Amino acid sequence: MTTTQHPEIKVDEKGFFGQFGGSFVPEILNDKFKVLYTNFLEMINEPSFEKEFMMYLNDYVGRPSPLYYAQNLSKYIGSKIYLKREDLNHTGAHKINNTIGQILLAKRMGYTEVIAETGAGQHGVATATAAALFGMKCTVFMGRTDYDRQMMNVNRMKLLGSDVFAVEQGDKGLKDAVDAALGYFIEHPKVYYVLGSAVGPHPYPSIVRYFQSIIGKEARQQIIAKENRLPDSLIACIGGGSNAIGLFSAFLDDKDVKIYAAEGGGEGLILGKTAATLSLGKAMVFQGSYSIVLQDENGNAVKSHSIAAGLDYPGIGPEHAHLHNIKRVQYIPVTDNEAVEALKLLSKIEGIIPAMESAHAVALAAKILKNKNEITILNLSGRGDKDVERISAD
Numbered sequence: 001m002t003t004t005q006h007p008e009i010k011v012d013e014k015g016f017f018g019q020f021g022g023s024f025v026p027e028i029l030n031d032k033f034k035v036l037y038t039n040f041l042e043m044i045n046e047p048s049f050e051k052e053f054m055m056y057l058n059d060y061v062g063r064p065s066p067l068y069y070a071q072n073l074s075k076y077i078g079s080k081i082y083l084k085r086e087d088l089n090h091t092g093a094h095k096i097n098n099t100i101g102q103i104l105l106a107k108r109m110g111y112t113e114v115i116a117e118t119g120a121g122q123h124g125v126a127t128a129t130a131a132a133l134f135g136m137k138c139t140v141f142m143g144r145t146d147y148d149r150q151m152m153n154v155n156r157m158k159l160l161g162s163d164v165f166a167v168e169q170g171d172k173g174l175k176d177a178v179d180a181a182l183g184y185f186i187e188h189p190k191v192y193y194v195l196g197s198a199v200g201p202h203p204y205p206s207i208v209r210y211f212q213s214i215i216g217k218e219a220r221q222q223i224i225a226k227e228n229r230l231p232d233s234l235i236a237c238i239g240g241g242s243n244a245i246g247l248f249s250a251f252l253d254d255k256d257v258k259i260y261a262a263e264g265g266g267e268g269l270i271l272g273k274t275a276a277t278l279s280l281g282k283a284m285v286f287q288g289s290y291s292i293v294l295q296d297e298n299g300n301a302v303k304s305h306s307i308a309a310g311l312d313y314p315g316i317g318p319e320h321a322h323l324h325n326i327k328r329v330q331y332i333p334v335t336d337n338e339a340v341e342a343l344k345l346l347s348k349i350e351g352i353i354p355a356m357e358s359a360h361a362v363a364l365a366a367k368i369l370k371n372k373n374e375i376t377i378l379n380l381s382g383r384g385d386k387d388v389e390r391i392s393a394d
């Protein structure tokens, strides 16, 4: 039996969310992605997979992550804010949910070698961790600039048994790491590519969405247990969009739940100084999918900037482009400075040092929820250990 449906798959048969998405890749990859999608659908329809995946999420990752009522932050802002504590996961962020899921898929398909791209190293570490757990060979592609800046994560990946390849092309950042990983992937048919966010060609946005949807499923049950009702609003930060869609997916059909996403605003809404893709970008095909991208007048992708490496990407996942288009989610830029202030604030008043990415969501909450007295779930996507060296503590 070939299974072609699952209630949580929201793309059409060509891989589009509304007008965005699809798979714009060389023929050889298209064939590979068709097989990948079929295997993915079969897998998630098997109760035995669900059981195995949940065992790893519970006993290895440490799920369910708590939903914590942040009293001090709530008092400070004047609204009732619950933090979804993805920072407490093994390896310190939400990314491990996706890498465990994808490695199980790779294993099921008979692969023994995986590759991944990484920016600051968070997805690289999460992939290296899952590869170590399942005894797979792993190579992580990382732009040379990031490689030199993020030595701790490079060392973590190496300790976990992965090879880390420094990419010397282009701006030597995340975009170039993705290009290098895709190039290697095309040349090596026996390799599985563990993509790190809800971006890229179909079926990746659907695969990553599915594995991250555990965040929203848990949060929905937890808020009902604590408040006996749904929240008024949700907030998450957005790079490619995986932690955000993971939370949002469980509430998209609840029209009364307002949804906000914090983009990496960088130094302001100026091309080259920002990563606020949906605030400033336009539609184009980029890295295998049709979505919104920061681009110049000639239609070339423009280098992004955000103080948070995980948000520093000129593109965005196609489902977010769609949710922006139909106005289901509001995407609002948060500047570097606002994020730094929010990181310090949460550290001081709650004793939680958030990742610089997650601090964007905290800053957005402070901006839009002032004295609103709403019940909000804020996705605290990761912990800030990786960022503390770059922040002055006064």
Ligand SMILES: *Cc1c(COP(=O)(O)O)cnc(C)c1O
Residues within 6 Å of the ligand: 093, 094, 095, 122, 123, 196, 197, 198, 237, 238, 239, 240, 241, 242, 243, 244, 310, 311, 355, 357, 358, 381, 382, 383
């Ligand atoms: C990678 C990362 C992000 C951004 O990625 P998304 O796919 O948009 O979730 C956000 N927060 C943390 C802590 C990250 O490591």
